[in-house]
Amino acid sequence: MTDYRTLRVALLGAGAVGSQVAALLRRHADELADRAEARLELAGIAVRDVDAPREADLPRELFTTDAETLIVGSDIVIELMGGIEPARTYILQALNSGADVVTANKALLATHGSEIFDAADQVGASVYYEAAAAGAIPIIRPLRDSLAGDRVVRIMGIVNGTTNYILDRMDTEGAEFADVLADAQALGYAEADPTADVEGYDAAQKAAILASLAFHTSVPLDAVHREGITQVDKAMMDAARHAGYVIKLLAVCERLTTDAATEAISVRVYPALVPRTHPLASVHGANNAVFVQAEAAGNLMFYGAGAGGVQTASAVLGDVVSAARRHIAGGVGVGESTRANLPVVPIGHVTTRYQITLEVDDRPGVLATVAGILSDGRVSVATLEQTVVAEANGHPGVARLVIGTHRAREQDLSETVERLAASGVVERVVSVLRVEGD
Amino acid sequence: MTDYRTLRVALLGAGAVGSQVAALLRRHADELADRAEARLELAGIAVRDVDAPREADLPRELFTTDAETLIVGSDIVIELMGGIEPARTYILQALNSGADVVTANKALLATHGSEIFDAADQVGASVYYEAAAAGAIPIIRPLRDSLAGDRVVRIMGIVNGTTNYILDRMDTEGAEFADVLADAQALGYAEADPTADVEGYDAAQKAAILASLAFHTSVPLDAVHREGITQVDKAMMDAARHAGYVIKLLAVCERLTTDAATEAISVRVYPALVPRTHPLASVHGANNAVFVQAEAAGNLMFYGAGAGGVQTASAVLGDVVSAARRHIAGGVGVGESTRANLPVVPIGHVTTRYQITLEVDDRPGVLATVAGILSDGRVSVATLEQTVVAEANGHPGVARLVIGTHRAREQDLSETVERLAASGVVERVVSVLRVEGD
Numbered sequence: 001m002t003d004y005r006t007l008r009v010a011l012l013g014a015g016a017v018g019s020q021v022a023a024l025l026r027r028h029a030d031e032l033a034d035r036a037e038a039r040l041e042l043a044g045i046a047v048r049d050v051d052a053p054r055e056a057d058l059p060r061e062l063f064t065t066d067a068e069t070l071i072v073g074s075d076i077v078i079e080l081m082g083g084i085e086p087a088r089t090y091i092l093q094a095l096n097s098g099a100d101v102v103t104a105n106k107a108l109l110a111t112h113g114s115e116i117f118d119a120a121d122q123v124g125a126s127v128y129y130e131a132a133a134a135g136a137i138p139i140i141r142p143l144r145d146s147l148a149g150d151r152v153v154r155i156m157g158i159v160n161g162t163t164n165y166i167l168d169r170m171d172t173e174g175a176e177f178a179d180v181l182a183d184a185q186a187l188g189y190a191e192a193d194p195t196a197d198v199e200g201y202d203a204a205q206k207a208a209i210l211a212s213l214a215f216h217t218s219v220p221l222d223a224v225h226r227e228g229i230t231q232v233d234k235a236m237m238d239a240a241r242h243a244g245y246v247i248k249l250l251a252v253c254e255r256l257t258t259d260a261a262t263e264a265i266s267v268r269v270y271p272a273l274v275p276r277t278h279p280l281a282s283v284h285g286a287n288n289a290v291f292v293q294a295e296a297a298g299n300l301m302f303y304g305a306g307a308g309g310v311q312t313a314s315a316v317l318g319d320v321v322s323a324a325r326r327h328i329a330g331g332v333g334v335g336e337s338t339r340a341n342l343p344v345v346p347i348g349h350v351t352t353r354y355q356i357t358l359e360v361d362d363r364p365g366v367l368a369t370v371a372g373i374l375s376d377g378r379v380s381v382a383t384l385e386q387t388v389v390a391e392a393n394g395h396p397g398v399a400r401l402v403i404g405t406h407r408a409r410e411q412d413l414s415e416t417v418e419r420l421a422a423s424g425v426v427e428r429v430v431s432v433l434r435v436e437g438d
Numbered sequence: 439m440t441d442y443r444t445l446r447v448a449l450l451g452a453g454a455v456g457s458q459v460a461a462l463l464r465r466h467a468d469e470l471a472d473r474a475e476a477r478l479e480l481a482g483i484a485v486r487d488v489d490a491p492r493e494a495d496l497p498r499e500l501f502t503t504d505a506e507t508l509i510v511g512s513d514i515v516i517e518l519m520g521g522i523e524p525a526r527t528y529i530l531q532a533l534n535s536g537a538d539v540v541t542a543n544k545a546l547l548a549t550h551g552s553e554i555f556d557a558a559d560q561v562g563a564s565v566y567y568e569a570a571a572a573g574a575i576p577i578i579r580p581l582r583d584s585l586a587g588d589r590v591v592r593i594m595g596i597v598n599g600t601t602n603y604i605l606d607r608m609d610t611e612g613a614e615f616a617d618v619l620a621d622a623q624a625l626g627y628a629e630a631d632p633t634a635d636v637e638g639y640d641a642a643q644k645a646a647i648l649a650s651l652a653f654h655t656s657v658p659l660d661a662v663h664r665e666g667i668t669q670v671d672k673a674m675m676d677a678a679r680h681a682g683y684v685i686k687l688l689a690v691c692e693r694l695t696t697d698a699a700t701e702a703i704s705v706r707v708y709p710a711l712v713p714r715t716h717p718l719a720s721v722h723g724a725n726n727a728v729f730v731q732a733e734a735a736g737n738l739m740f741y742g743a744g745a746g747g748v749q750t751a752s753a754v755l756g757d758v759v760s761a762a763r764r765h766i767a768g769g770v771g772v773g774e775s776t777r778a779n780l781p782v783v784p785i786g787h788v789t790t791r792y793q794i795t796l797e798v799d800d801r802p803g804v805l806a807t808v809a810g811i812l813s814d815g816r817v818s819v820a821t822l823e824q825t826v827v828a829e830a831n832g833h834p835g836v837a838r839l840v841i842g843t844h845r846a847r848e849q850d851l852s853e854t855v856e857r858l859a860a861s862g863v864v865e866r867v868v869s870v871l872r873v874e875g876d
Contacts, residue, residue: 024587024734034777035586035654130584136735138576138584146568146576148473149462149755216473279741282720296462296752297574297742303717304738314734317587330768339472 006039007324010070010099012046012090013080014054014063016309017104017131021078021316023056032317036324044070046090055309072097076323078316079103088112095119095127100323102316104131110205110221113212126326128319133209134159134288136311137304138318143213143292151295152214155253156436159206161286161306162190162197163229163249167271168284170237171246177232189286199228200249200269207251210290211267214253216340225268225347232271236431239357239402243385245273246281250436256345264343266350272436273355280437291437348411353382353438355404357430358420362388362399366425370401373423377416380406398427404435444477445762448508448537450484450528451518452492452501454747455542455569459516459754461494470755474762482508484519484528493747510535514761516754517541526550533557533565538761542569542750548643548659551650564764566757571647572597572726574749575742576756581651581730589733590652593691594874597644599724599744600628600635601667601687605709606722608675609684615670627724637666638687638707645689648728649705652691654778663706663785670709674869677795677840681823683711684719688874694783702781704788710874711793718875729875786849791820791876793842795868796858800826800837804863808839811861815854818844836865842873 011022025032025042033039045058046067064070067090071077077094079101081087087108094101096119103109109116109132120127130140134157143152158164162184169180181198184190196202204226211219229249240247254266274281279301283289288306293299305311360366367386374381383404388397405413413432420426449460463470463480471477483496484505502508505528509515515532517539519525525546532539534557541547547554547570558565568578572595581590596602600622607618619636622628634640642664649657667687678685692704712719717739721727726744731737743749798804805824812819821842826835843851851870858864 020734028587028589031589031778032587136732137738138580141579141583142576145760146579146753146756148759149466149470149757150752151466151469279720282717294574294752296458296748296755298746298749300575300740300742302738302740305736308736310734311736314588314732315584317734318584319587321586322583340469 004033004037004039005328006041007036007075007327008043008073009040009320010043010046010074010077011080012067012078012087013082014045014047014058015080015082016055017312017316018045018080019054019056019058020309020313021080022058022062024313024317025320032321036321036328038324038328040076040320040324043074046070068093071099074099075327076320077101078320079105080316081105082107084108084111088116091116092119095123095125098123098125100126100128100326102128102319102323104129104312104316106132106202106205106209110208113209114218126323128323129209130319131312131315133206134290134302135161135304135306135308136314137288137290137302137306138315139210139290139302140213142300142302143210147292147294147297150297151255152292153255153295154293155210155214155251155290156280157206157210157251157290158248158280158283158288159251159290159306160197160200160203160249161288162194163203164283164288164306165189165286166198167229167232167247167249170232170234171241174234174238176234177230198230200226203249203251203269207253207267207269210251211253211265214292215255215265215342217265217342219265219267219344223267223344225270227270229271236433239431240273240433243273243355243402244276245435246276247271247433248274248280248283250274252436254350256350258345258349264345266345266347268347268350270434272434274437278437348409348414350410351407352410353405353407353435354413355402355433355435356417358401358403359389359398359427359430360401361425361427362397369423369425370420373419374403374416377419378412379408379416382406400430442471442475442477443766444479445513445765446481446511447478447758448481448484448512448515449518450505450516450525451520452483452485452496453518453520454493455750455754456483456518457492457494457496458747458751459518460496460500462751462755463758470759474759474766476762476766478514478758478762481512484508506531509537512537513765514758515539516758517543518754519543520545522546522549526554529554530557533561533563536561536563538564538566538764540566540754540757540761542567542754544570544640544643544647548646551647552656564761566761567647568757569750569753571644572728572740573599573742573744573746574752575726575728575740575744576753577648577728577740578651580738580740581648585730585732585735588735589693590730591693591733592731593648593652593689593728594718595644595648595689595728596686596718596721596726597689597728597744598635598638598641598687599726600632601641602721602726602744603627603724604636605667605670605685605687608670608672609679612672612676614672615668636668638664641687641689641707645691645705645707648689649691649703652730653693653703653780655703655780657703657705657782661705661782663708665708667709674871678711681711681793681840682714683873684714685709685871686712686718686721688712690874692788694788696783696787702783704783704785706785706788708872710872712874713876716875786847786852788848789845790848791843791845791873792851793840793871793873794855796839796841796864797827797836797866797868798839798864800835807861807863808858811857812841812854815857816850817846817854820844838868
């Protein structure tokens, strides 16, 4: 056996991912040593309760409740506790003591990323977070390194497995949101409190991380526009299918030009209509995919399992090997490039295509009124389909209008929809959905 | 403007990719400097003929025919000449003078990779080659870094755009190979001499590079089993479609267990039947995709444009930025890990599923004879479809048998097919195709 130098690895957290990481570090020790050119010695695992039941079979003496002592003298600290504190404090302590940090903590990076990357820069350490953006899908290195010589124009990502699972089942089975959600909770695909997933908070954190990397800009989480999928119902799904679309919760990160002809970016999460022919439309179940458009590279897509303990552990261990190689090779860590520092525009300034579904009175002149309001609001109609809804809401003579627009400005669009709703001829605004990827 | 250190970049070759790289290095100089934290000064471009016409508008004084002098004192040398010599000599000269090397030269890496990586190791320099495996698709970093803590089980890649373009058009238009090839040549998708593409030589080089990385093993090019697509005809395409498959030229890199229960790998390129439901079946036109199965990460897919000057330039520039960051950060380069050094088994030892199409005499007892030969040869039948071919080859009473097998060993299969051909009841072996991805 080759005589490698030993690196001391501290693990913080022993949940689903942490247990897998610990088990794999031990099971594949020789193979990992060959890859890292260093022996990775798991020095300990910091947990809140040493005696709690664990998924993996790990020696009891590895566990400690004293994270701070464990961190001292470690070469690599793996943070898999989640949450903001004490994770943030431990990571800063680790960096300041000269360790490299591997983390899957998207909530922390999306809110305190700048602080953590700055701390790493100052001591020449590195922070690795491949597992924080799209589970096991390698997307951080492609964005940070492979596309470093290119200009990313746009990212569209399906980055939350739970919502993709729900929307996919609604689409393929014609089921209602609440029923699929209950089923997903029973199957363990969704949490008992599903808010973080279904309201788009998880996707928004990942969008902030992806946009920061892609556009070399520090994107604060509160600059990310966020809408969840709780309003998506069977009728919207059916209408989307009829029109050749599927509804996906997308994280969209986009480079754009402001009215003042300067560069800016938009980062937003919402359910959108995606053409059935687009590669993202074929992402089924709890899978994730990130579609990247770059100036020179053209269209790229990265696809794989979004989450799961063992899949995420794969991404974490890849980072651990990278950190180990850097320790062995010497040199300072390479920080995050945020020098472009582009402004993030609010959602009102974004232009995209829309599909507006209205229920209107089915009588002469109504279409002209609707068309007039759209035109006054600078919303140009691309397609229009009218169907008579028999006895809708008890009113005979109600028609359904499905209006596909050309690219329009979000602010114009939302003001126009308000005017439509108040026009007296519109019974109900059934839905307003953005169209992405066409 | 930030006061960056300047790194001297030498470019060897000014073809389609080289011209784009030179143009982008100059056009995006400020942005690249921010990403690399170093100014990338294009010191010169070595070409055979200074006065040859170029695709990009570049100052004449950059060009030189004296590559050796240009290399001296360079920090980063970009080799885009292609071919074995003098590319090999220049790369070794660059490494020995302390420069990092970026290359897209798959032929050179597939044949002299070990020599080049060893030379880099000895001086602590790095060789970057993201553009050598699948054009603009970031696959090298994911395999080398992101999956470094995982175990790759299998790679199936569509890594040659020309053959995918040809097969896709044959599939969608029902056209014949020769007609589509002629068209592809007229459109510039295929070379005047298409041998490297249609006979699978290009794909085999990429397969050797991918397998070396994925399995931490030096895979010599002559250990790669290679078959091209020139035998694929309209009838085979139609039969594949009828059975729910599409024919793709695949590079398959697989971890397997030998009869002696030791680990080994198989690396092979051939046209294979892929189920229409597999993500690789949806890769159209000249696009590339690499499907990776890893023990922990599960199934991943990387998709994008396979080739083209500007797409490949994106991958090259990403490598240049990485090389620059390493120069600035200090430390030695990280070499290729080939410590696993698994043996590559010959194709005869590989097991896979097959689809055998035969024309047989349509008379009693023939099926029993065929079934007996298959069973004697340890080839187990999974599906069988018989159709009567009216007047096939002028013989009335010829039936077509399409036999889908369970997994069988290639050597058993090929011996069995030989016995079938010699059995007296088989008029013609129409085709034998492997099935992958089901």
